[in-house]
Amino acid sequence: MNLLNILEEIEKTDAEVYERISPRRKAMSDFYGFSKKVALASLPFALGSIFKKAYAQNSAADVEGVLQFALTLEYLEAEFYTKGVAAAGLIPSGAALGAITAIRDHENQHVAFLKTALMSMGKTPVNKPVFDFSAGNGSNTGPFANVFSDYDTFLAVAQTFEDTGVRAYKGQAPALIGSGGVLTAALNIHSVEARHAAHIRQMRKARGANVKPWITGKDTGIGAAVQASYDGEELETQAGIKITGINGQTISMSAATEAFDEPLTKAQILAIVDPFIV
Numbered sequence: 638m639n640l641l642n643i644l645e646e647i648e649k650t651d652a653e654v655y656e657r658i659s660p661r662r663k664a665m666s667d668f669y670g671f672s673k674k675v676a677l678a679s680l681p682f683a684l685g686s687i688f689k690k691a692y693a694q695n696s697a698a699d700v701e702g703v704l705q706f707a708l709t710l711e712y713l714e715a716e717f718y719t720k721g722v723a724a725a726g727l728i729p730s731g732a733a734l735g736a737i738t739a740i741r742d743h744e745n746q747h748v749a750f751l752k753t754a755l756m757s758m759g760k761t762p763v764n765k766p767v768f769d770f771s772a773g774n775g776s777n778t779g780p781f782a783n784v785f786s787d788y789d790t791f792l793a794v795a796q797t798f799e800d801t802g803v804r805a806y807k808g809q810a811p812a813l814i815g816s817g818g819v820l821t822a823a824l825n826i827h828s829v830e831a832r833h834a835a836h837i838r839q840m841r842k843a844r845g846a847n848v849k850p851w852i853t854g855k856d857t858g859i860g861a862a863v864q865a866s867y868d869g870e871e872l873e874t875q876a877g878i879k880i881t882g883i884n885g886q887t888i889s890m891s892a893a894t895e896a897f898d899e900p901l902t903k904a905q906i907l908a909i910v911d912p913f914i915v
Contacts, residue, residue: 700819701755703809705763706903707823708751710805712765713910714798715744720770721795724785733840740795740833747826754822767915770794772862775915780862792841797863799834800852801901801909804866806830808900831898854894865909869899 718741721727728734752762773779784790806827813820835850841858842848848858855871857863873881873893880893901909 697758699812700816701758701760703812703823704751704755704819705760706809706906707806707826708748708755708763709766710802710906710910711744711747711751713768713913714802715741715748716765716768717770717795717798718744720785721791727785727788727791729788736836736840737795740836743829743833747829750822750826754819768913769915770913772912774912779912789841789844789846792837792844793846793859793863796834796837796841796848797857797859797866799830799837801866801906802830803827803834803898804901805903805906807898808902808906810900849895851895852898853891865905869901870894872897872899 718737722734722738722741728737755762767775769775769777769779770784771777771779771782773782781790781794784794806823810820810823810827813823838848838850838858842850846858852867852870855864855867855869857867871890871894873879873890875897880896881888881890
């Protein structure tokens with residue numbers, strides 16, 4: 638089956654496949670427009686039937702565990718961007734402030750969505766932790782102590798949070814297989830986080846950082862302090878197939894690793910975010 642045949646098969650279930658594989662088309666309109674979809678999806682009335690139906694197909698404990706875990710991560714990102722936008726003089730006015738404000742709104746909508754989802758299932762959402770965005774475990778003197786006074790540091794931490802979030806959602810997706818609307822909702826948020834990550838990386842690149850819109854190997858583009866968020870991304874094999882030599886083609890190691898984001902386990906994610914939680 639050649640590539641066109643594959644795309645034709647995919648198109649039968651995903652009519653927007655050609656938009657999805659276009660490297661730039663509609664990227665920013667999707668980036669700014671998705672917030673409306675998330676806001677609508679968070680309505681309790683709409684969610685009630687979705688999550689009740691999911692229970693019949695999957696363990697309620699498994700679904701709740703994933704959603705509570707995701708909520709903790711979304712609390713982290715939502716408060717980070719909320720504080721960033723509120724920090725006087727941190728973010729340049731204009732396009733930069735507009736982008737960060739849009740991301741802030743998305744993350745707060747994700748929080749609202751997940752809380753509503755849990756309550757629709759009769760569960761109590763986990764409380765928001767106290768955060769230390771310097772990564773100092775409550776000392777506020779960690780490696781990112783200037784996160785809300787230095788714009789480049791702020792963007793570096795934002796990149797780390799977004800890249801980690803993408804891998805976190807991918808890691809939890811298998812636990813939601815068969816859950817219907819829950820998996821769909823989680824993957825929708827996953828796609829938003831991926832667009833956030835690419836956009837933040839572009840913002841850093843515009844300021845001189847040596848980064849691409851995607852991860853190359855396990856390079857952080859930041860430094861050793863965030864290496865755990867990128868370890869494991871250097872894989873050149875997918876589904877048992879070595880990408881660098883697929884079909885006799887010469888594909889670089891960098892290109893092979895850039896093509897996929899690798900999942901992280903819940904334990905790995907918790908270890909990564911632990912320094913940011915008091």
